[in-house]
């Protein structure tokens with residue numbers, strides 16, 4: 264078998280975003296585009312000769328092609344072994360677990376997460392390090408730097424590996440093992456949660472529905488929820504992973520999982536509803552008649568995690584991304600444990616988890632997870648909820664109401680303005696930065712800005728500093744408005760506006776969220792000139 268060195272020229276746009284390189288499929292299909300990025304990853308790493316690499320993706324269009332490429336290039340670059348999920352399938356949390364369990368050097372995770380798939384959709388490549396988590400900025404910056412000067416890549420001249428047959432074969436001196444994508448992950452879930460208690464709950468008439476959105480969690484949810492836990496057959500909807508996600512947007516929010524929401528608000532609603540995204544790391548939780556915001560879900564899971572065997576010894580600390588609401592902070596305060604506030608991006612939790620400073624982490628963007636892997640984990644959140652429900656035997660609504668009565672309620676919403684003109688979005692942020700020094704003390708009706716800043720994170724473990732992570736308006740009554748541009752979109756810019764108000768009075772815990780936040784929403788537009796600068800009358804998505 265020969266190893267070829269192929270001459271190439273750099274692309275200028277291979278800068279990894281919040282979570283790896285995400286582009287349109289058509290961009291990845293350009294000659295040498297994926298090859299260049301993969302070689303840039305390998306060129307930025309050291310010491311992997313003979314080591315193991317995990318490869319898998321969410322099954323979206325172009326997944327199989329890039330997996331074959333990654334296998335041939337891993338062989339040519341000197342890896343000793345590749346573990347790949349059958350059919351090229353691995354959910355992002357399952358890939359993280361496999362890296363850790365097999366002490367792999369790292370992993371290549373192919374996904375554009377919740378972005379649409381298909382020939383006109385999105386694709387993505389992400390590198391995960393040996394702790395199972397997304398590569399930190401130091402590495403992603405090195406990959407980007409390399410991508411700008413790359414002049415050749417190495418590839419084995421070998422036939423495609425049959426990804427549909429489990430077992431090992433050799434590719435240019437490297438062993439490729441095709442494995443069951445679900446088994447190890449399901450075993451890990453059995454270690455963390457009380458499956459007997461959940462089985463008893465489900466056999467006692469407690470009804471659940473899980474929408475896999477024709478994406479990667481289908482096989483995992485079928486096996487765990489229906490086969491192992493005994494949920495009624497048919498509880499897992501849209502369980503076949505499809506290359507184009509059935510033409511849907513695999514984003515588990517109230518817009519794209521609207522049918523699930525309608526079901527859960529209906530008269531004959533099941534007791535518990537959930538959904539996950541393209542690559543299985545996000546989650547949506549809806550109880551009968553109540554949507555639980557991701558920020559609230561983090562707080563409620565943290566407050567009750569001790570009810571699950573994997574967390575019975577308590578939590579070391581809680582970490583949340585800066586735009587995530589402060590609901591979890593109140594739980595941490597009551598528990599007497601640390602709370603960490605990181606920039607958006609799961610990669611920032613890695614150091615805290617590795618150092619044992621935090622046990623549970625979460626983000627407003629529908630991500631929750633723990634120290635069991637180094638990615639957020641959609642099914643894990645669903646199972647922790649079910650474990651808590653099995654122990655408490657109360658409804659999601661009752662648990663939420665009691666939580667708010669104990670800790671107060673953080674009304675919270677995110678307004679997304681998608682596919683905004685990039686220059687207009689950058690100008691908006693620049694103008695906000697320009698106002699930062701003069702905003703403190705400004706009064707808007709009953710609201711007064713206490714402080715305004717551009718969030719910077721000082722990692723307590725490696726002392727790295729990440730600046731410009733979001734503009735914050737902090738009000739005297741504890742309310743907040745945060746502005747930042749998404750790092751995961753592929754068309755134009757997406758402006759995210761995060762709005763939050765704390766309400767301690769239980770008599771005011773039943774308000775409509777948008778009404779409870781109306782004055783802050785108006786201030787956001789006033790200060791940032793959203794409508795004027797973007798030409799939009801309303802957000803594209805409100806969650």
Ligand code: G16
Pocket residue numbers: 281282375376377540544545584607608609610626628630748749750751752759
């Ligand atoms: C990724 C990151 C998350 C982040 C989310 C949204 O999630 O892993 O940490 O919160 O993107 O980021 P942004 O606001 O920059 O679009 P996923 O599920 O897309 O991999």
